[in-house]
Amino acid sequence: MSKPKVAFYWCASCGGCEEAVVDLAENILKVVEAVDIVFWPVALDFKRKDIEAMPDKSIAVTFINGAIRLSEQEEMVKLLRKKSQLIVAFGSCAHLGGVPGLANFWDRESIFNRAYKTTPSTHNPEGIVPQEKVTVDGKELTLPKFYNTVFRLDQIIDVDYYLPGCAPPPDLVMNAINAILEGKLPPKGTVLSPNKSLCDDCKRNETKPEKLTIKEIKRPHEIMLDPEKCFLAQGVICMGPATRTGCGERCIEANMPCRGCFGPTDQVIDQGAKFLSVLASIIDVNDEKEIEKVMDTIVDPAGTFYRFSLPSSLMRRKRMPSVADNEK
Amino acid sequence: MSNEKFEPKIVGFLCNWCSYTGADLAGTSRMTYQPNLRIIRVMCSGRVDPQFIFKAFKEGADGVLIAGCHPGDCHYKEGNYKALRRYKLIKKLQSEFGIEDERIRLEWISASEGAKFQEVCNEFTETIRKLGPFNSKKGGKNE
Numbered sequence: 415m416s417k418p419k420v421a422f423y424w425c426a427s428c429g430g431c432e433e434a435v436v437d438l439a440e441n442i443l444k445v446v447e448a449v450d451i452v453f454w455p456v457a458l459d460f461k462r463k464d465i466e467a468m469p470d471k472s473i474a475v476t477f478i479n480g481a482i483r484l485s486e487q488e489e490m491v492k493l494l495r496k497k498s499q500l501i502v503a504f505g506s507c508a509h510l511g512g513v514p515g516l517a518n519f520w521d522r523e524s525i526f527n528r529a530y531k532t533t534p535s536t537h538n539p540e541g542i543v544p545q546e547k548v549t550v551d552g553k554e555l556t557l558p559k560f561y562n563t564v565f566r567l568d569q570i571i572d573v574d575y576y577l578p579g580c581a582p583p584p585d586l587v588m589n590a591i592n593a594i595l596e597g598k599l600p601p602k603g604t605v606l607s608p609n610k611s612l613c614d615d616c617k618r619n620e621t622k623p624e625k626l627t628i629k630e631i632k633r634p635h636e637i638m639l640d641p642e643k644c645f646l647a648q649g650v651i652c653m654g655p656a657t658r659t660g661c662g663e664r665c666i667e668a669n670m671p672c673r674g675c676f677g678p679t680d681q682v683i684d685q686g687a688k689f690l691s692v693l694a695s696i697i698d699v700n701d702e703k704e705i706e707k708v709m710d711t712i713v714d715p716a717g718t719f720y721r722f723s724l725p726s727s728l729m730r731r732k733r734m735p736s737v738a739d740n741e742k
Numbered sequence: 743m744s745n746e747k748f749e750p751k752i753v754g755f756l757c758n759w760c761s762y763t764g765a766d767l768a769g770t771s772r773m774t775y776q777p778n779l780r781i782i783r784v785m786c787s788g789r790v791d792p793q794f795i796f797k798a799f800k801e802g803a804d805g806v807l808i809a810g811c812h813p814g815d816c817h818y819k820e821g822n823y824k825a826l827r828r829y830k831l832i833k834k835l836q837s838e839f840g841i842e843d844e845r846i847r848l849e850w851i852s853a854s855e856g857a858k859f860q861e862v863c864n865e866f867t868e869t870i871r872k873l874g875p876f877n878s879k880k881g882g883k884n885e
Contacts, residue, residue, distance in 0.1 A: 519838055687792035690835070694827035700813070700820075705830050715831065716838035728796035733840030733877075 418474035418595070420445075421453035421465075422504075423494055425480030425487040426514040426564065431505040432456045432479070434581035441588055448595055449474070453494075462490070468497050475500040475594050477577075481507040481514045481725065482565040485742075486558035495571040502590065502606075506580040506675045508567040509605070510685075511725025513580070516717060518724045518731035521562045562734075563741040566725045576605040580675035580722060583662050607660030609680050612672055615659040618644045627698035631711050634670065645671040646696065651718060656682065656689035675722045684728045686719035750870035753798040754779045754807040754863075755790045759817040760852045761809035767856035768863075775860040776867035779807065786810065787848075788821025792828055795846060796839075805845045805870040807862070812850040822850070844869050845876060 424432060438445065452473060453460045476498040482488055495501055506512040517525060526543040530536060548555050567573050577590055590606045593599055600606070613619055622644040632649045639645070645652035645666075653674035654666075661676055678685040693712075699705050712718070720727055731737070756762040762783045768775060784790060787810025795806050808829065810822040829848040836846060849862050 682793075684793045684796055686835075687796055690792050690831050691828060694831045695824050697827055699827075700823045702826065702830075705827050709827075709830050709834055712831070712834070716835045719835070728793065728800045729839045729841075732838060738877075 417448065417450045419452045419472060420449040421451070421473050421476040421494060421498065422456070423453065423476060423478045423490060424456065425478065425491065425508070425567075426483040427480030427505065427507045427512070429456070430581040431507075434505070434579075434584065434587060435477075437581075437584045438588060439584070441584070445591055462493070465493060465497055470496055471499050473498040475502060477502045477504040478567055479504040479508050479581075481511050482567065482570045483514060483517070483561050483563075484558040485561070488570055491567065491571050500574045500594065501567075501571065503567040503573045503576045505582055506578065506677070506722045508573075509576045509578050510677045510723040511564055511566040512675075512722050515564045515566070515723070515725040516721070517564050519716065520732070521734050521736045522560055523736060526560075559742070561742045562737045563731050564725050569725065574602050575599075576603075578605055578607050578658060578676040579661055583660075583664070585662070586660060605658065605677070605680070607658055607676060610659055611679060612654040612657045612659045612661070612663070612676070616644075616654055616663060616666060618642060618666065622647055626696050628696055629698055630708060631697075633713065639669050641669050651693065651712070653685075653689055653719075653721075655692045656685050673721050674719075677723055677726070684726075685723045686716070686727055689719045690715070748871060748875060750778050750804040750867055750875070751802060752779045752805040752807060752866060752870060753803045754781045754809065755784050755787070755794065756781055756807075756851075757787045757789075757810040757817075757822075758783055758785050760811035760815065761787075761849075761859070763853035764809075764851040764855045764859045767853065768859045769856075771856050773856055773860045775863045778867045778870075779863050786816065786818050786821035787825035788816070788818065788823075790825060790828070792832055795832065799841065799845075799876060804873075804876040805847070805866060807847050807849065807866055809849045809851045809859075809862070812852055815852065841876070842873060844873060 422435065451458060453465055476494045478491055478494065478501060482491065503509045507514055530538055530543045531541055544557055544560065546557055546559055577586060586607055621642060626646055628649045630649055631651060634650055640648055650671050652671035654672040656678055657672055657674045658676040658679050665672055674685060678688060682688045697708055699708055756765055765781060787808055790808050798806050808825060810825050811817065813822060816822040832846060847866055851859050851862065
């Protein structure tokens with residue numbers, strides 16, 4: 415019997431998820447022994463036409479990382495969906511929208527304006543911005559369309575499983591690959607990490623006072639962080655209560671609070687709104703003016719609470735006239 | 743443009759102990775008020791998860807009212823303070839989503855304030871009517 419075919423693809427992402435595959439270390443040799451990698455743009459030289467030539471559903475599983483923000487990415491993931499039996503959204507960007515999803519607080523025009531015109535390091539006196547079509551020496555050149563809105567993968571194609579994390583830790587990746595190879599898969603749509611909050615597993619949970627209250631909010635660089643005490647008890651924003659566990663607490667171990675890359679548990683729709691609820695609850699100030707003062711010390715609340723999940727939030731993006739008719 | 747008059751859809755989360763009873767009083771006292779408010783009774787204003795507010799907008803609400811007991815009067819001692827703090831924090835985020843400030847409103851209405859319920863209901867409806875429909879895909883006025 416021939417080995418199952420596996421593909422990897424990347425969309426709007428940083429490349430960290432590709433590193434996560436390499437982070438399997440010697441285990442990757444076991445994976446390569448068990449499967450045939452038929453497509454992996456970052457490492458192997460296969461082209462789109464190679465995928466197009468394959469029969470439908472001939473790839474056992476495709477791991478896709480990155481959010482969808484270009485027409486080319488949409489075309490590629492639709493093609494891979496057709497050719498694959500299973501699609502796994504790999505990493506925060508494919509799962510939730512990720513950091514690229516924060517672009518949903520703007521639109522195409524304002525992003526182009528900033529990136530190609532007003533950044534201090536840009537010299538662009540003619541104000542040239544990317545075009546979908548341009549003619550050079552009588553020849554037409556094209557670029558993919560840059561959408562107004564960033565989408566998570568399952569807003570574009572049907573997704574079977576989700577591997578959370580920025581980037582997903584090697585043990586979760588290996589568990590997922592083993593489950594697929596052995597055919598021991600959970601129900602479709604499962605996020606392949608335990609469905610409880612990070613605080614449940616956090617070693618610092620013991621140091622959390624019975625009633626957690628704070629009077630002021632500090633940023634990590636403003637205080638000497640206690641290496642053992644609950645971050646929230648120190649007044650530092652930690653997304654743990656509104657975030658799924660399974661990451662191995664790599665940030666916490668490095669004395670940095672959770673930023674929420676695993677997304678919410680299954681019971682929560684909107685991670686940012688849920689964290690807002692948590693944070694407002696533990697601030698121990700009741701006077702209206704004093705509350706406002708504390709809230710003013712939270713720098714960029716929307717960007718902090720929705721750091722990895724803006725395209726997955728209930729509002730999905732900012733309302734703007736430019737995206738009234740078509741989010742793309 | 744259609745000539746139909748815009749009737750705002752407003753979702754109101756009213757606490758069981760004060761504001762809902764206040765609304766009830768307005769009713770039993772036969773006070774008339776704008777019919778635009780869709781009331782959802784919650785046990786406490788502190789039960790109003792911020793997700794409820796965003797969900798209301800997503801499902802087509804044009805405005806959201808949260809009403810609870812006056813500070814110090816909460817049946818659960820401090821639920822309304824939690825509501826107040828969440829409200830203040832939501833105020834800091836809502837413009838990032840393009841939701842105009844006036845569309846989310848918090849009011850303290852006691853069980854004896856039927857008249858205040860009537861007034862808030864009428865005033866809020868008029869505010870939203872002037873602001874126009876909230877279409878989650880369409881740009882807001884504050885752009």
